[in-house]
Amino acid sequence: MALLVDVLRWQPDAVEDAFRRFGQARDLLLNTDDELRAARPPAGWAGPAATAAGGRHEQVAEGLRRVVAGITALRPVLAGAADTIAAVRADLALAERIATERGYFINPDGTVLATPRAQREGGTQHGELVDLVQRALLRADELDDALAAALTEAAAGRVDDGTGDTLSGAASYVLGAPGAGLPPAGASPAEVARWWNALTPAQQEHVLLARPGAIGNLDGVPAGVRDEANRYRLDDEAARIATERAQVQSQLDAATAARPQVPFSVYGTTAEEDGLLARLADLDRQQTALGQITEVADLDGRRLLLLDLDSGSRPQAAVAVGDIDTADHVAVFTPGFTTTVGDLRGYTDDAAALRETAQQLADERGDGESVATVAWLGYDAPQWDTTFTADQSVAGDAAARAGGADLARFLDGVNASRVDDPHLTALGHSYGSTTTGYAVQLASGVDDAVLFGSPGGSTADLSQLNLPPGHLGVVEARWDPVADLGSFGGDPNNQDGVTNLSAQEEVGPGGVPLQESTGHSDYLTPGTTSQYNIAATVAGQPEHRYLDEGGIGFGDVLRGGPLPRGF
């Protein structure tokens, strides 16, 4: 059995790192599948050299299949190892505390002795302590044995890789039939989370490898898994676009060739050609978006939680900064009018800067709680060219309602995918604040919301928002005309029950000046009072925010309110 003194030296972080590194090694090998196939000696090549090359290729392919099979068999065993070690260590720490308090001594080998003090005081915890320590060590032992066995089998090339000829086939063979399918379409994030948690580690691996497209955007699946699945999909999507583009181009060439070709033709393109040209343009847009998303996802510490190039009117994405699966405070930021994934880099940078400010506040005033943020571009935000399209116009709330429903699922998914309950804040700017308002009407686990530069937060009746009373913050900067539109449920900064947060110049913590933000686009600029206030909300420190007692803008005056600030 493992010795207590050894188990106490085990490091969950290092084991988690090993799990991640094995995954990277396996992914690198799986990505060579196409190359491996292409490296096969060409059909039609015959002769002694061809025979030798065929043998060599098969030897390399079979060897790589065995390595992939070994890593694939090892990963499920390793998947929960870090958590198991952390739990074992927590149990042993508890035993140690009880022992110290009650006068017992736990030997390095795990045996428990009653000191004279415990004997004198008639202590009765001996059996309880022995049981606690033994159970913890047994659990450690089971994990250790399983890992050692899986490693030995893998390294010896004894993990059966099936009869297929691809690396991905070897991985699938090892993981076997999932036996759990996928959750039904329309399942709630809570149902999705229950389904995921009911799978064995091997089944989870199987779903991840075999169906990344089914879980990458599935609300209720842990963020780390979604990220991994969506990263697989980056290559798949590139291949899909390239394949479809070649097909459409070929159809277009055929259609053009079939059209009468005469000099100075009076014939324009046919309806079929127009359709194919439009599809080509759409595929080009998807390809551009994929490049933009990949660039952001490749930055350090980013997690790709949503990748959707073709189901909406425009490509959509969501990128997290920090660890959504473990952070104590999670904030989801939704931008507004004219947003596309072309803006993903900028909004993710905003989310990163906001996280940094909030984390700083948590470090300085909290007890080391962690923060993660998300830039959520997961809806068809209105564009200039959709102004006169009923369901996508910035003048109407249809896009915000539809986007709000999707955002609500995303927010609920963050909560459902975790065993604990993070402090969750929904942030919305401009039209994104209206979307956020609708989301907060539907989502069940949002703790705070801040709307900034808001043309309306979706309702005049704050009781319709699923928020604790007093937990809706509003920031309105000077010279922000959008924040005074009062279009969707009225001007938020004038609603009873709203906490108006300052965007003016203030003296910040430690006497550091905070700058005023003006206009519609500087609310998240680092060093401003508005960004600080939003960060303090995200960090769960409402008492440290700077309030705006006036809360009146130029538009309010036009509607009969008092003079705006600065007048």
Add this chain to the structure above:
Amino acid sequence: MDGFTVDIEPLVTASSAAARVAEDAGRADLRGALQALGAGMRGSATERALARIGVDWPAVLTALAGSAAGHADAMAASARAYRDVESDIRRRMSG
């Protein structure tokens, strides 16, 4: 069999693909993963297993990468040889 038949371009393509397989297999860092695991499980049966296989398993991968590189080189050499023969024959026939 003394003779041969071959289409040279697919052979060059296959050689390039094999070279990329070699490169990727060489980049898969099995050794780093095993070292991280060893660092996280001091004094365990896992660490003892790692002591036995920690060198061998990455060496298998390195050897496979080497084989793939050799496979690529051999096919490239074959392609060159076939091309030389073809050029030679063409030259003779035109001479």
